[in-house]
Amino acid sequence: xxxxxxxxxxxxxxxxxxxxxxxxxxxxxxxxxxxxxxxxxxxxxxxxxxxxxxxxxxxxxxxxxxxxxxxxxxxxxxxxxxxxxxxxxxxxxxxxxxxxxxxxxxxxxxxxxxxxxxxxxxxxxxxxxxxxxxxxxxxxxxxxxxxxxxxxxxxxxxxxxxxxxxxxxxxxxxxxxxxxxxxxxxxxxxxxxxxxxxxxxxxxxxxxxxxxxxxxxxxxxxxxxxxxxxxxxxxxxxxxxxxxxxxxxxxxxxxxxxxxxxxxxxxxxxxxxxxxxxxxxxxxxxxxxx
Amino acid sequence: xxxxxxxxxxxxxxxxxxxxxxxxxxxxxxxxxxxxxxxxxxxxxxxxxxxxxxxxxxxxxxxxxxxxxxxxxxxxxxxxxxxxxxxxxxxxxxxxxxxxxxxxxxxxxxxxxxxxxxxxxxxxxxxxxxxxxxxxxxxxxxxxxxxxxxxxxxxxxxxxxxxxxxxxxxxxxxxxxxxxxxxxxxxxxxxxxxxxxxxxxxxxxxxxxxxxxxxxxxxxxxxxxxxxxxxxxxxxxxxxxxxxxxxxxxxxxxxxxxxxxxxxxxxxxxxxxxxxxxxxxxxxxxxxxxxxxxxxxxxxxxxxxxxxxxxxxxxxxxxxxxxxxxxxxxxxxxxxxx
Numbered sequence: 266x267x268x269x270x271x272x273x274x275x276x277x278x279x280x281x282x283x284x285x286x287x288x289x290x291x292x293x294x295x296x297x298x299x300x301x302x303x304x305x306x307x308x309x310x311x312x313x314x315x316x317x318x319x320x321x322x323x324x325x326x327x328x329x330x331x332x333x334x335x336x337x338x339x340x341x342x343x344x345x346x347x348x349x350x351x352x353x354x355x356x357x358x359x360x361x362x363x364x365x366x367x368x369x370x371x372x373x374x375x376x377x378x379x380x381x382x383x384x385x386x387x388x389x390x391x392x393x394x395x396x397x398x399x400x401x402x403x404x405x406x407x408x409x410x411x412x413x414x415x416x417x418x419x420x421x422x423x424x425x426x427x428x429x430x431x432x433x434x435x436x437x438x439x440x441x442x443x444x445x446x447x448x449x450x451x452x453x454x455x456x457x458x459x460x461x462x463x464x465x466x467x468x469x470x471x472x473x474x475x476x477x478x479x480x481x482x483x484x485x486x487x488x489x490x491x492x493x494x495x496x497x498x499x500x501x502x503x504x505x506x507x508x509x510x511x512x513x514x515x516x517x518x519x520x521x522x523x524x525x526x527x528x529x530x531x532x533x534x535x536x537x538x539x540x541x542x543x544x545x546x547x548x549x550x551x552x553x554x555x
Numbered sequence: 556x557x558x559x560x561x562x563x564x565x566x567x568x569x570x571x572x573x574x575x576x577x578x579x580x581x582x583x584x585x586x587x588x589x590x591x592x593x594x595x596x597x598x599x600x601x602x603x604x605x606x607x608x609x610x611x612x613x614x615x616x617x618x619x620x621x622x623x624x625x626x627x628x629x630x631x632x633x634x635x636x637x638x639x640x641x642x643x644x645x646x647x648x649x650x651x652x653x654x655x656x657x658x659x660x661x662x663x664x665x666x667x668x669x670x671x672x673x674x675x676x677x678x679x680x681x682x683x684x685x686x687x688x689x690x691x692x693x694x695x696x697x698x699x700x701x702x703x704x705x706x707x708x709x710x711x712x713x714x715x716x717x718x719x720x721x722x723x724x725x726x727x728x729x730x731x732x733x734x735x736x737x738x739x740x741x742x743x744x745x746x747x748x749x750x751x752x753x754x755x756x757x758x759x760x761x762x763x764x765x766x767x768x769x770x771x772x773x774x775x776x777x778x779x780x781x782x783x784x785x786x787x788x789x790x791x792x793x794x795x796x797x798x799x800x801x802x803x804x805x806x807x808x809x810x811x812x813x814x815x816x817x818x819x820x821x822x823x824x825x826x827x828x829x830x831x832x833x834x835x836x837x838x839x840x841x842x843x844x845x846x847x848x849x850x851x852x853x854x855x856x857x858x859x860x861x862x863x864x865x866x867x868x869x870x871x872x873x874x875x876x877x878x879x880x881x882x883x884x885x886x887x888x889x890x891x892x893x
Contacts, residue, residue, distance in 0.1 A: 302678045304626075304685060304808075353863055359624070362681060363819065363862045366626070366812045370855025374848045484808055488689045491682045499678075526697040533690045536683065540671040544679075 269399025274521035275514060280406035280475065282513020283413035287468030288486050289493030289505045290417075291461030297437040297500025298457050301351060301361030305368035306465055307487030308376075311480060313339045313466030314473040315376060317387055324388035328474075336466045343462025347455050355454070369483070376480035384477035409471045416467065417506060424502065433457065437500055485529065492532035496539045498546025507547060511535075581827065582737075589729050598725040600841075602797060604833050605732035606790045609739050611817045611829040613786025616743045619823045620752055621779040622759030627668065627684035629810025630691035631661045631784045635791025636801040637695065640708040643796075650714030650722070654792050661788025662781040669780040674773045685808055692807035707802030714796050728797050735793070736830075739786060744826065746782070755779050809851075816858045822868025831870055 292306050313335040321331025346368070354361035391404035424430040436443040436450050444450045468486075472478065493512055497504025512535060516528040539546065588601050610632055618624050635657040642648040642656060672683035695702045702708070714722045722731055746752050757765040758772045766772045795801050804810075813836065821832030840850040865872045 296678075300678070302681050350859060350863065358678075360862050360866070362624075362678070363815070364859050366815060367855040367858030367862070370809070370812060370816075370851045370858070372855075374851040374855065378848045378852065484689055488686045492686065495679065495682055529693040530690055533686050536686060537671050540675060540679065540683070544675045 267399070270521055271518070272398075272400045274517040276400065276402060276406065277520075278514035278517025279510075280409045280513075281517060282510045283409050284468045284472050284486075285489050285493055285513050286413060286417065286506055286509035287464045287471070288490035289497070289509050290420075290502055291464040292487075292490045293494035293497065293500055293502060293505040294433075294437075294457050295461050296494060297502075298433070298440070298454055299351070299355060299361065300358035301354065301365070302358070302491075303351075303361065303365045304487055304491075305346075305365040305372065306461065306490060307483030307485070308369055308372035309339060309343060309462050309483075310465040310469040310472070310486055311376060311478065311483040312342060312372065313469030314387075314478045314482075315380070315385075315469075316466070317470045317473050318380075318385055318478065322387050324390045324392075324474075326390075328390035332467070332470050335470050336463050339462045339466035339469075340459050343458045344455065347458035351458065352451070352454075373480050373483060380480065382479060382481065384479045386477050387473040389474040405474050409475070412467070412471070416464070421502075429453075429456070488529075489532045492536045495536055496547055498548045501546065501548045504546055504548035577827070581830075585733055585737075589726050595725060598729060600837050602725060602728050602732055604830070604837050605729065605736045606794050606797070607814070607817060607833045607837070608736045608830050609732070609790040609793075610787045611814055611833055612736070612739045612743050613783035614814050615818050615823050615829045616746060616786075617779055617783040618818060620747055620759060621755040621776055623673075623680060623776060623780065624815060625684040625780065625783070626681065626808050626811035626815065627665075627687045627691075628783070628787045628814045629808065629812075630688040630806045631665060631787035632791040632794070632810065633691060633695065633801070633803075633806035634664050635661045635788030636795040636805060637702065637708070637791075638788075639792040639795045640710055640801045641701065643710050643712070644708060650792075650796055651717050653796075654789060657792040658785045658788045661784045661791070665781045665784030666777055669777040673776045673780065684811070688806065688808040688811050692803050695803035695806050702803070705803055707800050709800045710796060711799060722796070728793075732793055732797075735789065740826070751775060751778065813854065816854055819858065819861055820868055822870040824867065825870045828868055828870055832868070835869065 288306065288310055292303065295301060295303055295306075316335035316338045317328075317331040320334045321327040350364050350368075351361050354364055389405040391408055393404040395402040395404075424434060432443065432448045433453055433456075435446070436448055436453050440450055469478075472482075472486075489512060493505050493508040494500075496511070497506070497508035512532055515535075516531055519525075519528055519531060589598055592598055592601065610628055614625065614628050638657045638660045639650075639653040642653050643650070648656070668683060668687050669680070672680040696705055720731065722728055747756075754765065754770045754775050757768070757770055758775060762772050791805075794805075817832035817836045818829055819832065820835050821828035821830065823829075825831075836854060839845070839853065840847070843853070845853060861868060867875075
């Protein structure tokens, strides 16, 4: 791998890491607050991607409409899921996990029933490619990195400096004490599901601009999202962001070395290593026991 | 305490006449089923019920005793099937040798996966099992030299004869897998009453307390996971030979989710629960005329509904109905199971 290829893979890796980040942060937020392992998060992401396919399959300025429509739609679905299903499982998070398994079957096969298992393509909003030496910088990947950076800078500021953000962090640390301090925890849980859904929907939309989408893709991404959440420390947003960068770039460099088919195994290997060496994750998660 | 008294170790199968009757009826129905069904498809579904039944009883052991769920059982069953197919195709190993080897192989995989993740909290293990299932599918798809990619592997030869046991027709397979399942059910019941089973129950109730009382919780959980993996491996081996092919679809998280669903539909606190769940899941599409995709949607919705509305499963709801109607008077009050 020469220098240019390295740069190319680093650039591709960053764009993929952005999508992982969007999925993984939602997972870690929901887990941190509720203890629910929500495997249906990948299907939520695919709902976003397919919403874009319905509204704006041809790219161009319509893409903005598609993005807004996808995020709105998925936010509504997440809201309904939390209010209608997950709210009743808060006492026993294992039931939340089981509900999410049911949702995987229902949502994924719902998509298959309508679109089949074939891959679908969405035209990217930008088609330009800049050549820098031996590295090709495509506008849509640059857009992915840029929009993700903006989202997470905003989100970090929101978490750190607003009243709601502080309340969210407090509830993730200790739900009962937070509610004693007059934090409206149930409403925050709903909010967290909606935020997680919005991030996943953006992830799905961005994914659809660089790769063909298929209904089964959700499982792949949810595994990576959980790998990220676990490696970063379950419930730790900053940890998840760092882990997403590590995973995305490692995978891309690995693909650059010619082992592209095996990239999916990397997240699994990473999880095993973390569990053996540092069970609490890179940064400490919200459960302080480990 | 409750009708499914095996969980508290008071009886292997029956204390009351009612329960003996129930079990005899179930066993008789199982034995007579091939004579009652007229179509090849019906018999095929019977074999599937037994094969899935074996896996789900293994999974039920893990969940209802040790309180641990796993999405990896689809992958473990697939590993059993692939190990068998490779042994049979590449080395010409007999079915009867494949059976124990595949069982050992799945136990080994389960141990390798369980060891790092079961040392820490329960949800780490869940996440690992899901990832394990998806990775197993990816490997089966991509390691073409060995697994033949998404085409899968085809086994044409039937198993050799072993003494009086010949496995050629669907009828043979039905009785063979039925017998295996019965052995599996008895093994689960015995395991529950063993020292290991009691330690696992303690872990399932409260793992910290169990550890404080000197139970090596993580070791016992790994062992429980390996045992339930053996069930999946044995069923996978039979499935590979019965179905004549294995492909990556059978690995992955979907199969694992379906096993969990079968376990919960029936009600995992009941010894008859898994088989009831399997029967519902297998015959549901026929009853409603669903396509496979529609069936999966229906099963997904059913799982959500069961968790939210009848956490004790179909049998739990039925028992409640019978007790309320006063048909059966229980010696003790029906308490909430865990």
